[in-house]
Amino acid sequence: MLKEGLRIVSTGHYAPPKVVTNDDLSKIVDTNDEWISSRTGIRRRHFVEEQTNLSMALAAVSEALERADIDKSEIGACIVATVKPDNLTPSMACMIQAKLGLPEGIPCMDINAACSGFTYAMVTARGLLMQSGKKYGVIVGSETLSRMLDMTDRSTCVLFGDGAGAAVIELNDTNKFCYVLGSRGNDEVLVCPNGNTMERFVHMVGSEVFKFAVSTVSKAVNELLEKASVSADDIDYFICHQANLRIIESVAKKVKQPLDKFYVNLDEYGNTSSASIPLVMNEMNEKGMLKAGMKIICVGFGGGLTWGGAYLEW
Numbered sequence: 001m002l003k004e005g006l007r008i009v010s011t012g013h014y015a016p017p018k019v020v021t022n023d024d025l026s027k028i029v030d031t032n033d034e035w036i037s038s039r040t041g042i043r044r045r046h047f048v049e050e051q052t053n054l055s056m057a058l059a060a061v062s063e064a065l066e067r068a069d070i071d072k073s074e075i076g077a078c079i080v081a082t083v084k085p086d087n088l089t090p091s092m093a094c095m096i097q098a099k100l101g102l103p104e105g106i107p108c109m110d111i112n113a114a115c116s117g118f119t120y121a122m123v124t125a126r127g128l129l130m131q132s133g134k135k136y137g138v139i140v141g142s143e144t145l146s147r148m149l150d151m152t153d154r155s156t157c158v159l160f161g162d163g164a165g166a167a168v169i170e171l172n173d174t175n176k177f178c179y180v181l182g183s184r185g186n187d188e189v190l191v192c193p194n195g196n197t198m199e200r201f202v203h204m205v206g207s208e209v210f211k212f213a214v215s216t217v218s219k220a221v222n223e224l225l226e227k228a229s230v231s232a233d234d235i236d237y238f239i240c241h242q243a244n245l246r247i248i249e250s251v252a253k254k255v256k257q258p259l260d261k262f263y264v265n266l267d268e269y270g271n272t273s274s275a276s277i278p279l280v281m282n283e284m285n286e287k288g289m290l291k292a293g294m295k296i297i298c299v300g301f302g303g304g305l306t307w308g309g310a311y312l313e314w
Contacts, residue, residue, distance in 0.1 A: 022158070
C-alpha cells in the first residue's frame with residue numbers, strides 16, 4: 001500500500017542580516033512608520049546585500065538537514081519554490097543537490113507559484129516521493145524580492161522582504177495529510193514582468209489582492225477542514241502567508257477562530273512570498289510551539305493568481 005501521509009521532520013531558515021525599518025524607508029519614499037504599520041502590520045524587513053537567492057536557500061536547507069539527522073541517501077526529491085531564481089538554468093534545486101551532496105538520481109526542480117509556492121512544493125514533493133521508494137524530501141521557499149522592487153513606489157516597496165525557509169518532509173502512513181491547490185489566471189492584479197523588459201518591477205492592485213486573499217483563503221480553509229474531517233476548533237494553529245495583518249485578521253474572523261491561533265511574524269520580515277510559511281513554521285518550531293500530534297493548516301495565496309493549502313499533523 002502506498003504511504004500517503006506526510007510529516008515535517010525538521011525546519012530551517014535564513015534571513016539576511018541587513019534590516020530595513022519603516023523609518024529607513026521614510027527617508028527614500030513618501031511614507032512613515034504609522035502609515036505602513038497601521039495598514040499592513042509590517043515594521044521591518046530584511047534585504048539581501050551580497051547574498052544570492054541560492055546562498056540563502058542553501059543556508060536554510062543545511063539547517064533543516066542538520067536538525068533532521070537523516071541519511072541523505074534516503075532523500076527522494078528536492079523542490080525549490082521561488083519567483084526569482086539566480087539563473088534560468090541550472091535550477092536552484094539542482095545546485096542545492098550538488099552543493100549539499102544529495103543523491104543524484106532524484107528529481108530536483110524549481111517551481112513558481114508566487115506566494116503559494118511552499119504549499120505547491122510540499123504537494124509536489126509528496127507526489128514524487130509516493131512513486132520513488134524513498135521516504136524523505138527537501139522543500140524550500142526562497143526569495144530576493146528586494147531586487148524586484150521600485151523603491152519610488154510606496155505602495156509596493158514597503159511590503160516585501162527577503163529570506164528563505166526550508167523543511168525536510170517524511171512520507172509515512174500515520175500523519176494525515178490533505179491539500180487544496182488552485183489558480184485563476186490574471187496578469188493585471190499582481191504581476192512582475194520579465195527582467196529583460198523596461199518594466200521589471202512588482203506591480204500590484206492592493207485592494208483587489210486583499211479581496212481575493214480574504215475570500216480564497218477562508219474558502220481553502222473550509223475545504224481542508226472538510227477533507228480532513230475536522231472542525232476549525234480542532235486546529236491548533238493556522239499558518240497563513242504573511243502578506244498583511246488585516247488579511248489574517250479577516251480570515252480569522254471568517255473562520256470564527258481566535259487570532260492567537262494565527263501566528264504572525266510579518267512585523268519582522270514583511271511579505272517574503274514563498275518563504276513566508278516556512279519562516280513562520282521554523283520560528284514556531286524553534287520556540288517549541290509545535291508539538292507531536294498537533295493539527296496544523298498552512299495556507300497561501302499569491303500572483304498567478306494562485307492559492308494553496310495543506311492540512312497536516314505535526
